[in-house]
Amino acid sequence: MRKFKWGYIFLVATVLVLGACGNSGDAGGTASSGNEQDSEEGGEVTIDLYQFKVEFKEQFEEMVAQYVEENPNVKINVETVGGGNDYGATLKSKIASGNEPDIFNIGGPQDYEDHKDRIAPIEDSKAADTALEGTLDAVTVDDQVYGLPYNLEGYGLIYNKAILEEAGINPDELKTMEDLQGAVEELDGMKEELGLEAVFAFPGKERWVYGNHSSSSFLAPEFNDSVTEAFEADTVEFELSEELKNYIDMQVNYSEQPVLSLDYSQQVEALYSMEKVAMIQQGNWAYPSIEQIAPEVAENSGIIPIPVDGESKMPVGVPQYWVVNSGAEDEVQKAAVEFLDWMYTSEAGMDIVLNEFNFIPAYEGYDTSQISDPLSEEIYRYSEEGNTSGWVFLGYPTGFSEDVYGNNVQQYISDEITWEEAMENSQKYWEENR
Template identity: 35%
Template sequence: MKLKKFPLAAGVLSASLLFTAACSSDSSSGDNASGGAKGDQVVVDIFQGKVEIADQLKALTDQYTKENPNVTFNIETVGGGADGADGAAALKAKFASGNEPDIFSNGGYQEAVTWKDKLEDLSGEPWIKDAFDNTLDPMTIDGKVYGQPMNLEGYGFAYNKELFKKAGIKEVPQTLDELEAAAKKLKAAGITPFSIGYGEWWVLGNHGLNIPFSAQEDPDAFIKSLNEGTGKISGNQQFKEYVKLLDLTIKYGNKNSLTTDYNTQVTNFATGEAAIIQQGNWIQPMLDKINPNLDLGVMPMPLGDGGSVKGKISVDVPSSWVVHNGAPEADKEAAKDFLNWMVTSEEGKRALVEEFKYVPAFKTIEADAKDIGPLGAEILKYSEEGKTMPWQFMKFPDGVKEEFGASLQEYVGGQVTEEELFKSFESTWDKLKK
């Protein structure tokens, strides 16, 4: 399966989320695009939060240094979250201390607006014209592009096909009732149905809550209503259905979910201790290190009988690389040259799909299913079939996701009721909205 012209506009991201990026560039790119980093010795500081690509990124920067001996890299990886969520506070602390990185990541939309004053305008970079439609939108503000999309990511419930077969599950669950029936079969076969890691707030506050937000009749209008104080989460049927789904995972999941972190959650799934995990294709490199022969699939996270999100998984641009506009000019030029080299050179393109296991955000990067792994292939399949929904959590006011996650952890721990949970969501939004 080749990924050459990934039909984003047709299927990956909904029209309600995306707008056509206004910027393009006539600059050419190619395998020998590197050149802006020549000259005096430069150290490029990179700050990133994706622990699962730490080794791969180090190897890629080492390769760039071989081709550009005057440029070396200092990489700092902070965070246990798949989208770098846990590194957000650490990044803010670095800027507050005056120890700003030259390259870091940004989630786009609201986060792009928050950090705009620190971001270099990348609208004139050669790779702009190679990006798939809509992938630049998260980092486009007033017609200017401030970030390079890392990749495309999707998530739902990843599942172990071998364990499903062992439990006699022949059809992939599409509704909550079907999911519970499958969980009962797994449990009867001596298999823990869910590997849950609710010690990580982002599993709940980002990825979990995205499902009921996406299931609204008009997600953008619903978010707008919360910002205007006219919308309500309390009593909203989609949120009530999400809590039922959450309850199901707790009932049939591993014990001590609130003390289970990301690494442990993924390890439990990789070793076959559990059959289902709420994660996405970003865990593929970690799975390959532990058990490279897993036969995997991805299924939706159902709300009741499915409703408007039945059969769909969440796919979007998870993060973009950005350059600090206050960095020394030599550092900025080297940083921008590295980013261009990463997505235009043969070595960079190969590493992104074969080592990072990324579903590319650029039409000039080809990817075989064998390269991006079974999870990436599943994300690609759902995307090509138009069975996707965008990441609404990227539009939440700054700080809301973290507090939503903390409130959900309280619910999982039995400290608050469903009604109290929804009230806390509303008070959090009212407190933090602009």
Template identity: 40%
Template sequence: MEKRYSTLLTPLFAVPFLLSGCGTGGTTSTPASGDSESGVSDGVVTVDFFNQKPEITAQLEELADMYSEETDGNTRVTITTVGSGEGSAGLQARFSSGDEPALMMLGGLPEVERYSDSLIDVSELEVTDTLIDGTLEGGTIDGVPLGIPLNLEGFGWMYNREIFEEAGIDPDSIQSYDDFAEAVETLDSQKEELGIDEVFAFSGGENYIANQFSANFTSPEFNESIIESYEATELNWEYGDQMKKYTDLFNQYNVQPILTVDYSRSVEELFVNDKVAMVHQGIWIVPTLNDIDPSFAKEKLGLLPVYGESDTEGKIIAGAPFYIGVNKNLDDAVVEEAKNFLDWMYTSEEGKEMITGDLDFVPAQKGYEPEDISDPVSQELYRALLAGETGAMTHKQYPDGWFQQVLYPEYQKYLNGDQTWEDFETNTAEAFKEMR
């Protein structure tokens, strides 16, 4: 899941909240005082799982109950959920109070590193051997894997297959930037016949969209590596020309004023109602689409790569939004059962059915049939991951505050015609180096 930050012209005061498709509400499903504490009592091992995704709380609780039955009640897994951007602070509070969870959901390398002294090396887990190559990288510090990827997500140009078909465009024929630009011009020339307002509804009013979009062009600069991007001391915009071409293209054919277009208008109003052909988003919008039109994701939704490295090198950005770590500071029996639960969740038949069923995940593991995954776009993403045809989520590794305080406002200025692209690159690159 991607955090959504709604800011227009005041990015420094952005307030984090979750996407409508990624859960709502603040702190939820927190057990009564003492009920969540990991430990051993009367022969029962309690494993507390700190969850930062409110929308999957019920499914995790179901898994916990199933596992308790597997152990004849000898293990109890409790789910503590803190969401709406408060998860990181909530986890720190748990550690400060001495009530440390046994399992914890961690949002990428900065958070993994923060708790690295408390985490086990997950290479000893059974599930680790089943993971898709490269997916452990976002949970690895100093060469040691400290977290298991929760699931996988990806983003690029989400498009309406039905509109493309009506316009006579075969998505499979788009094999380069020039092909993409030609498709855009074809769609624009048929706006009236297609019944669309514009070709794009790029959310220029959302800083997280600018952040995600930038990853299409910073990923190749950092060699498609999360670790390399996390350790980078500077950003040189080696592929900035590609980003400028795309920006100029969609800004020309976008719903205007572009800086007023937010997630709600882009996805929930325009895209799902066939009023635009494309948005730059990820598979996390599928639940939102399903809530409005249950047939849209299965029948209309498609995903195109961005040609970020060159006019002919296109990739979908993909990776794990969260990693699950096991706390080694607790009683040995608790640590052992935490490991056992994690292995059971991802390798047992019951767990695997939940992964692609009620949890509706794109799994981070090999061995699934793409057809077992819920919607065609998620299936496409899984195939791309297996084939090594995806870029890295480098946007999650930028210096703290950089995309909110620098990247987004500088990008707004360019979109609004208030500065040159050269100034955008210079200002953002200098701030990246200073803030790192």
């Protein structure tokens, strides 16, 4: 396998300072014997795991069951919250209730800053040693690693190859927003002939789709593709505000209606997978859901970058990191790292990560020729070529992407405020929370 350099995606967040490793609440995990010595002698260790990726919930739970079967002294309770729910907000509520998970997820520097008092350093980890260069930078503070990357992901416009081919549209030629607008209008004019209900399915209910991903694509040039620059920025100018507005308007106007009631499941499964729309904005994480509903549609799907400022770069990054609660008992922390290492470095775990989760691995040692789904293959190709942009949304102020920007876009879509007001409100929040 060719070794890739991912340093350009994440720069080291040098402004972060190492917080105390003590925990302000009680973590959930316990050893049934009550002490480390008994655990080593065969006592059961219980790990409470709280994760965000709903797309592979079933496959992940099956993998956990396999691990527990091979390690009968370990019990892992899995809770998955994501999709239509704000994982970050629910995590904070869970922590505030005193029911803290032993393993949970964070994004970039801002999430680390929010939770640093309860994040343990990842020590003696095989997975950390094999992580691709640059993928640990966002969770490295003072040369100490505090998290393990989920995987590498990319997002853009997923399209049905057969539909675009029937319409005479070459997706490789959609390099600018003008190109995309022209293709969308052409598809709209052929809806009846193509059997479409709409060109897009814009999931207005899912603020993370446009609050994280759409905004990040249009803000990445402003922050030089750097999550660290976004994290350090005192303000956001929305330099490409008009282009971002046009992109949102285009999706809303040519979408299945009403957009504000459309959720992820309707977008991906009910509309795209059933060939009722030609394209959707999503990432390679959507492939398992599409494949489960309509295998032929999944295999006949492609993905192109969102055209931004005259360029066509695929946004690629680490979506989240696994972290271990520093308030958990020592044997629980140790068992947590051993589980994560098994998932990413054991022969059985690597096979599941590659072929069941359909992940693009963020670690060395994988046979990437086995990447089988067409969305991941295309994203991987862009990565090989270095034709990517960074995920700057991981450096946004806490609550900005969904609660503020996303909420303001929803109000704009429903004609409650103007686009200018949406941008002004978002900018004000950014400045007040920096």
